Amino acid sequence: MANVRLEGITRKYNNATAIEDISFEVPDGQFWVMVGPSGCGKSTILRTIAGLDTQSSGNLYIGNTLMNGIPARARDVAMVFQNYALYPHMTVAKNLAFGLRMRGTDAKTMQERVETVARSLDIAHLLDRKPKQLSGGQQQRVALGRAIARQPQVFLLDEPLSNLDAQLRDDTRAELKQLHQQVGITTIYVTHDQVEAMTLADQIVVLNRGQIQQIGDPQTIYARPANLMVATFLGNPPMNILHATYTGEVFQVGNQSLSCPPALQEKLQLRQGQGVELGIRPEHITNKDEKLNTENEQEPEAFCRDGVLPLQHSLLIVEVKLVEPLGRETLIRANLPASGVPLNIQAASDWRGHSGDRISVQLDLNQLFVFDPTTGDALFP
Template identity: 70%
Template sequence: MANLRLENITRRFNNVTAIEDITFKVPDGEFWVLVGPSGCGKSTIMRTIAGLETATSGNLYIQDILVNNVPARQRDVAMVFQNYALYPHMTVAENLAFGLKMRNFEATKIRERVENVARSLSIDHLLNRKPKQLSGGQQQRVALGRAIAREPKVFLLDEPLSNLDAQLRDDTRAELKQLHQRLGITTVYVTHDQVEAMTLADKIVVLNQGKIQQIGEPQNIYAKPANRMVATFLGNPSMNILPATYTNSTFQIGSQSLACPPSIRERLQPRDGQGFDLGIRPEYIEIFGSFSKQEDDLNSDLWALEKLPLEVEVKVVEPLGRETLIRAALPILGGDNSVTSIQIQVPANVRLHPGDRISVELDFNHLFVFDPTTGEALYP
């Protein structure tokens, strides 16, 4: 096992910069997840660590040893690819043993390690089968096992669960977490699935357009995202973003006015006409029935409740079992053709239909404010 350190890593392909100034350190034995939309540079970082790509600039250290010029085969890094990359003409046992044979391990040592790994992954009954005789989940376990059998310093996983069906992906994710807890191998995991990132990671590295947006523990990033991109990417369903204009101590959202909480006014000292993006997660929106807009009473009554009222129109109802996701829009008033969408999580027993007009409360204790130009988080 070893720590892993990237210092100002940049990788360019001709005139295209795939990743830029990537800097982070994975301590010995931790599980870090690189997450972000397609094309953000996750796999390029992974391939650079493995030695399959050469950094244009910057330094890469494994166990505090500079490995910029060390060939991939000598870095003692094991990588699991999205497509498994199993040898079809070999049995499971031969696939598991391949890396050890290439490193000239003794036959007895190879057999012992293959049996131990197969047992830990519950594939010991499959050792004589070939990959075409296995299910997707079983092939994935073999690919993981082949990497684990080497007992590498660093374990790299490039979207290893993306080809599995939903139930198998959930099961394998849990097994992977237990496996890491048992082995303690320094691990870097790439995914575009924010659920995988939240559930697996000791630390998350959020990437976008080849740059790091934020690094931190999953719950900390979820609770205090650095910018709008991070806020909307992590969380399922994603955070609502409501474009607003500040006017006379209120936020103008579409055709409606929302009183600006005193804490936001004090922190931001907004000016009339200034634009903001307000963020609120679906779980912090509550339905409270019909709403009679009485602006004179907003400051006296609603601040005590720490809620902000908004009237919306239901567009889509999505039952999810124990809860229901409502996709709604601000009513179109005054001939304005623009629509601001909003998602709301409600208990399963709440019955709503497309076309229903409802009033909801936004919990301003969980309200975010972003700069509409840069996306930077301004509040809290």
């Protein structure tokens, strides 16, 4: 096992830059996840670490060894791809042993290691089968097992769960985390699924357009996103973003108003009269009795004076567009009436509103995020 260190890695294709100035270090034995939208450069980074792609500039170390120019076969890394890449004419046992055989491992050691790995992955009963006789989840375990059997210094996983159905993906994700705890191999995992990133990672590297947006443990990134991209990418449903104007003690959101907490007023002194982006997660929108009020005796316009709603402290009036019962909770998709800005709200499972309702919702103002509308950066770390 070994640490992996990237120093200023850049990869250009003709006139296009796939990744730019990528620098981070994965300590020995940790599980790091690179996450971001399609095309953000995460697979390019993984292929560069594996030696399947070559950086245009920068240095890559595995352990204390500089890997620049060293071919993939000499890097002692094992990579699991999205499509598993099993040999269809070989049995499970031969697939598991393939990497060992290519390294010239003796027959006894090879058999012992294959049997050990097969037991740990619960595929010992499948050793005589061929890939076409296996389910998707079983094939995925065989692909993992083939990599584990080699006992590499580093594990590289490129969206290995994306071909599985939802339930199997959840089960396999839990098994993968338990497996890492057992073997302790340094692991770098690529995914576009923020749930996988949050549940698997010791540390998350969030990427967008070939650049690192933020590195941190899952809870830190969720609680203190560095910018709008990170804030809206991690979290399901995503964070709500409301454009507002700060006017001293008040955020003006369309024709409605929200109080600005005293702690934020002090930090926003130089931004009076300026626009900001307010972020709040769906779970932080409710009302005083934790049930949304659907008794809409008055329309928002009834409160208006000169086209502006009076200060309602932490309340907004929204119009329900869609209600999605999810079992243990209900997701309400709503809009601000005047602007049509969307707002997602997590309500109790017994909420019984309907599309078209006007409801009054309360925001937990202590959970507000404030972002610069020009740069997208969080104004307060």
